[in-house]
Amino acid sequence: MTPGTEYQPQMSVEEFEELERHAPETVRLEFINGRVQAKAVTDGNHDQIIAWLQRLCMQHRPELWLYGDRGMKVERYRKGRARPDGVLAPFGFPVGHGDWSEAAGVLMAVEVTSHDSDTHQRDRVEKPDGYAAAGIPVYLLIDRDDCSVVVFNQPEDGRYRHEEKLPFGAAVKLPEPVNITLDTGPLKEFAD
Numbered sequence: 001m002t003p004g005t006e007y008q009p010q011m012s013v014e015e016f017e018e019l020e021r022h023a024p025e026t027v028r029l030e031f032i033n034g035r036v037q038a039k040a041v042t043d044g045n046h047d048q049i050i051a052w053l054q055r056l057c058m059q060h061r062p063e064l065w066l067y068g069d070r071g072m073k074v075e076r077y078r079k080g081r082a083r084p085d086g087v088l089a090p091f092g093f094p095v096g097h098g099d100w101s102e103a104a105g106v107l108m109a110v111e112v113t114s115h116d117s118d119t120h121q122r123d124r125v126e127k128p129d130g131y132a133a134a135g136i137p138v139y140l141l142i143d144r145d146d147c148s149v150v151v152f153n154q155p156e157d158g159r160y161r162h163e164e165k166l167p168f169g170a171a172v173k174l175p176e177p178v179n180i181t182l183d184t185g186p187l188k189e190f191a192d
Contacts, residue, residue, distance in 0.1 A: 011036065013079055017099065020081070033080065033126055045190040049112050049142055050086055052186055057088060060180045064107065065091045071100040072109070074130035082130055086110035088138075088178060103134035107177045112142045124150075133158040138178050147191050149184050151175070 011019075016036060054066040070087045074080040081100055087093075088108040094101055109131045111123045123141060131139045132155035139152040139160065147168040152160035153175045166172050168187040174180045 010034075013081065016081060021099070033075070033130075043114075045144070046085070046112050046114065049144075049187065049190050050110070052190075053086060053110060053140075053142075053182075056182060057180065061088075061178075063091060064088055065093070066110070067094060070094055072106070072134070073100050073102055074134040074136075080130050082127065084109040084127075084131075085112050103131075103136050106134075106136050108138040108140055108174065109136045110140045110142070113144045128152050128160055128163075129158055131155070132160045137176075138174055140174065142187065144191050147188065149182070149187070 011034075019036070050066070050068055054068075057064055057066045066086045066088050068086055069083045072082050072084060072087060074082045086109070087101075087106050088110070089106045093105055109127070111127055113123050124143075128139055128141075132152070135155055137153060137155065141150040141152070143150060148165050149168065149170070149172045150163060150165045151172060151174060152163050154161040166184070168191065169185045172182040172184050174182065
């Protein structure tokens, strides 16, 4: 399976989890809206953006940790499986969870757009709905395609009621329960 491609048979969550366990390390699989999706392996700029955010979270909220690629149960009735680029939660959050964590305790999910054909549908459409349905209070999308940061919050009925989009370089306030203000100027360097 190549990144951005889909495989559409009827599949149970258990069958997906078995498939994902046997996927090669170079492939990251997700199960969103009943579809298996291959997510592109990250590039160096993508990884640096996550490292930048992790450092800021540690400075402002040392009791939390930004866990990378943590398997999360998302969507209604936990029928979806996603691997956000980052999950902000109390330090120690994933202990005892196995491969897939419930969303309880997660303050924020983070995605950084990849340069693949499916990033629009996955990161801008499906992920906000999945994270909102799971009750994750804040979804932060760092969109390298249009050099913007989008903050989604106030999940209700499977959707975020509030969305704010700001350009790289702006001061971005991450609302409660995250309560961090990001100086996004450094993101301009990693937009490519």
